Amino acid sequence: MRSIPDGVPRRGVLVSALGIVQILAFGTTLYLPAVLAKPITVDTGWPLAWVIGGLSIALVTAGLVSPSIGETIDRRGGRMVLASSSVLLAIGLVVIGLAPNLPVYLAAWVIVGFGMGGGLYDATFSTLGRIYGQNARGAITMVTLWGGFASTVCWPLSAFLVEHLGWRGTCGVYAALHLGLALPLHLRLLPGSARKPPEQPETVTGAPAPSIDLREHVPTILLIAAIVTISGSIASVLSVHLLTLLQFQGGGLAAAVALGTLFGPAQVLARFGEMTFGRRYHPVWTMLASVGLMALGIGLLLPGAAVAAIALILYGAGNGIGSIAKGTVPLALFGASHYPVLMGRIARPSLIAQAIAPALGAGLIGLGGTGALLPVLAGFAILNVGLVLALKARVGRSAS
Numbered sequence: 079m080r081s082i083p084d085g086v087p088r089r090g091v092l093v094s095a096l097g098i099v100q101i102l103a104f105g106t107t108l109y110l111p112a113v114l115a116k117p118i119t120v121d122t123g124w125p126l127a128w129v130i131g132g133l134s135i136a137l138v139t140a141g142l143v144s145p146s147i148g149e150t151i152d153r154r155g156g157r158m159v160l161a162s163s164s165v166l167l168a169i170g171l172v173v174i175g176l177a178p179n180l181p182v183y184l185a186a187w188v189i190v191g192f193g194m195g196g197g198l199y200d201a202t203f204s205t206l207g208r209i210y211g212q213n214a215r216g217a218i219t220m221v222t223l224w225g226g227f228a229s230t231v232c233w234p235l236s237a238f239l240v241e242h243l244g245w246r247g248t249c250g251v252y253a254a255l256h257l258g259l260a261l262p263l264h265l266r267l268l269p270g271s272a273r274k275p276p277e278q279p280e281t282v283t284g285a286p287a288p289s290i291d292l293r294e295h296v297p298t299i300l301l302i303a304a305i306v307t308i309s310g311s312i313a314s315v316l317s318v319h320l321l322t323l324l325q326f327q328g329g330g331l332a333a334a335v336a337l338g339t340l341f342g343p344a345q346v347l348a349r350f351g352e353m354t355f356g357r358r359y360h361p362v363w364t365m366l367a368s369v370g371l372m373a374l375g376i377g378l379l380l381p382g383a384a385v386a387a388i389a390l391i392l393y394g395a396g397n398g399i400g401s402i403a404k405g406t407v408p409l410a411l412f413g414a415s416h417y418p419v420l421m422g423r424i425a426r427p428s429l430i431a432q433a434i435a436p437a438l439g440a441g442l443i444g445l446g447g448t449g450a451l452l453p454v455l456a457g458f459a460i461l462n463v464g465l466v467l468a469l470k471a472r473v474g475r476s477a478s
Contacts, residue, residue, distance in 0.1 A: 089210075089216075089217060091267065092209075092217075092267050092268075093206075093217050093220045093221055093224075094220075094224070095263045095267050096202055096205075096206075096221050096224075096263075096267075097220065097221050097223070097224020097225060098224065098259075098263070099160075099164075099197075099202075099259075099260045099263055099264070100198070100199070100202060100221055100224055100225040100228065101224060101225060101227055101228045101231050101232065102232075102252070102255055102256065102259065102260055103163070103167065103193075103194075103197050103198055103228075103260070104198065104225055104228035104229075104232070105228045105229070105231060105232025105233075105235070105236070105252075106167060106171060106232065106252040106255075106256070107133070107136065107167070107190060107193075107194050107198070108133065108194075108228075109228055109229050109232050109233060109236075110133075110232075110236065110252075111129065111130050111132070111133050112229075112233065113233055113236035113237055113240060114236065114240065114245045114248065114249075115129045115130050117240050117244070117245040118183075118245050121244075121245065122180075124180045124183070128180060128184070129183075131184070132174075132183060132184055132186070132187035132190075133187065133433075134433040134434070134436075134437070135184055135187045135188060135191060135433075136187045136188070136190045136191035136194055136433075137191065137194070137429050137430070137432050137433035138191065138429070138430050138433045139187075139188050139190075139191025139192060139194075139195065140191045140192070140194040140195035140198070140425075140429045141195075141425065141426045141427070141428070141429030141430035141433070142195075142426065142430070143191075143192060143195040143196070144195050144200060144421075144422045144423075144425035144426045144429060145419075145422040145423050145425075145426055146422065147159060147195050147196050147200075147201055147204075147422050148200070148201075148204055148418045148419045148420070148421050148422020148423065148425070149418070149419055149422060151201060151204045151205055151208060151418035151422075152204075152208070152416075152417075152418035152419045155205070155208055155268070155269060155270070156201060156202070156204060156205025156208060156209075156268060156418075157205075157264065157265070157268035157269060157270050158270075159196045159201055159205070160196065160197055160201060160202065160205060160264045160268060161261055161264040161265050161268075162193075162196055163192075163193045163194075163195075163196035163197025163201065164193070164197065164256045164257065164260040164261040164264060165193075165256070165257070165261060166189055166190070166192045166193035166196070166197075167190060167193035167194075167197060167253075167256045167260075168253040168254075168256040168257045168261075169189055169193075169253075170186050170187065170188075170189035170190035170192075170193055171186075171190070171249045171250070171252050171253040171256070172249065172250065172253045173185070173186035173189060174186040174187070174190070174249050175245075175246040175247070175248075175249030175250050175253070176246070195425075195429075199221070199222070199225065199401060199404070199405065200405075200421045200422065200424075200425040201421075202221055203218050203221070203404075203405035203417075203421055204417060204418035204421045204422070205268065205418075206218055206221070207405075207409050207414045207417035207418065207421075208414065208417065208418055209269065210414075211413075211414040212409065212410075212413065212414055214406075214409060214414065215356075215357065215361065215406045215409065215410075216353070216357065218402060218405040218406055218409075219349065219352055219353040219356065219402050219406075220353065222349050222398075222401045222402050222405075223346065223349045223350060223353060225401070226342065226345050226346040226349055226398060227342075227346065229342060230342055236248060239251055295411075295412065297472070298411065298469065298472050298473070299408075299412075299420065299423070299424070301465060301468060301469050301472065302407060302408060302411075302424060302469065303423070303424045303427055303428070304465055305365065305369065305462055305465050305466055305469065306404050306424055306428045307427045307428045307431045308458055308459075308461065308462045308465070309368065309369060309372065309397075309400050309404075309462060310428040310429075310431060310432045310435075311428075311431045311432060311435040311458070312372065312376070312435075312455055312458060312459060312462075313397050313400075313432075314431070314432040314433075314435045314436055315435045315436055315438075315439040315451070315455060316393075316455070317436075318436040318439065318440075319436065319439050319440070319443070319451060320341075322443070322448060323379070323448060323451065323452060324337055324386060326448035326449060337386050337387060337390055340387060340390045340391050340394060341390055341393070341394040341397075342394070343394075344390070344391040344392075344393075344394030344395045344398065345394045345395065345397055345398030346398065347395070347398075348371075348394070348395035348396070348398040348399045349398045349399060349401075349402060351399075352364055352399045352402050356399075356402070360410060361402075361403055361406035361407045361409075361410045362403075362407055362410070362466070362469060362470050362473060364399050364402055364403045364406065364407075365400070365403035365407050365466050365469070366463075366466045366467070366470065367396070367399060368396045368397070368399045368400035368403050369396065369400070369459065369462040369463050369465075369466050370396065370463055371392045371393065371395050371396025371399075372392075372393055372396035372397060372400070372459050372462070373396075373456070373459035373460050373462065373463050374389075374392050374393075374396075375389045375390065375391070375392035375393025375394070375395075375396060376389070376393060376452065376455050376456045376459050377389075377456050377459075378392065379393075379452055380452055380453065380456060404424070405421070407469075408420045408421065408424065411473060439451055442454060
């Protein structure tokens, strides 16, 4: 059992603080262009594709630096990494808000990408794993529960700020929140000690296991990376093209938006269910449920709009608990001593794929029409179910 470092506050306090920071981090990065892209384009005349493309640049940057981030957390803990991410996000947002031309705007997203690599789920999960060891599952789940409200909080807030301060002022306000809220929380609540207590990882059944050499488990690690990458790519494509797909199936924009609002609550409710009942089962079951629900939801979108509401609820639930599975499966299989390094390596292909996938989806729509996209996504979703079943077979009997 890992001893918790000195100076760590009560779990509920730390997790709540990190969850609030995740709302801000996601809301000012991944969810920012959804509200700001059009005002930026109208104000500057920059092409919309390039304005939105800034986020893709940030995701690629985050993917490239993630392995180094994981290694740093593994050696020194997450306090300075997460605190630095708040500073980098603030700097990036200030530069975006002050950008006089498109090249400066795009360069600012590189800075944001460094902040994303050190401040979103992967780095936060790694930090929690280093603090709580094998007992980090509940903390990881709680952070994702908070993070599920990022769009709910930040989309309306961004719209309000844009209306009253403009898009440049909005970036300034968010930068101030990173420095005035997120940075102090990271510095005040996270332990500063680089000490890494020894730990014996646990088996699937919870019994102590001998120390693990990750080099002997490369196929399993690659399998997990492939599953996370495919799930992330599907989610990235649908986050951009979902409304278009729903309108193609016969509904207007208002109906598509109304259906789209089902996604967020389904995601949060599924995470709450996992938090309540998931501790009874090995996390690989959560991963299997995630990819299965995503595949079922996408499959139900194929016939048309008649069952679209049910389809989106199922897909949203699967995507919601997928974030938990991404953080808890490596922890359960390989122990906390390797966890930050693993999270960084698994994150790289996923983040890069998430940056590229929407453009590939748009290209597919351009070649075969809107109706060509869903069958391809359904095929990848089914493939992912097969990959998780293969993973389950590799790790042996799951705890129940």
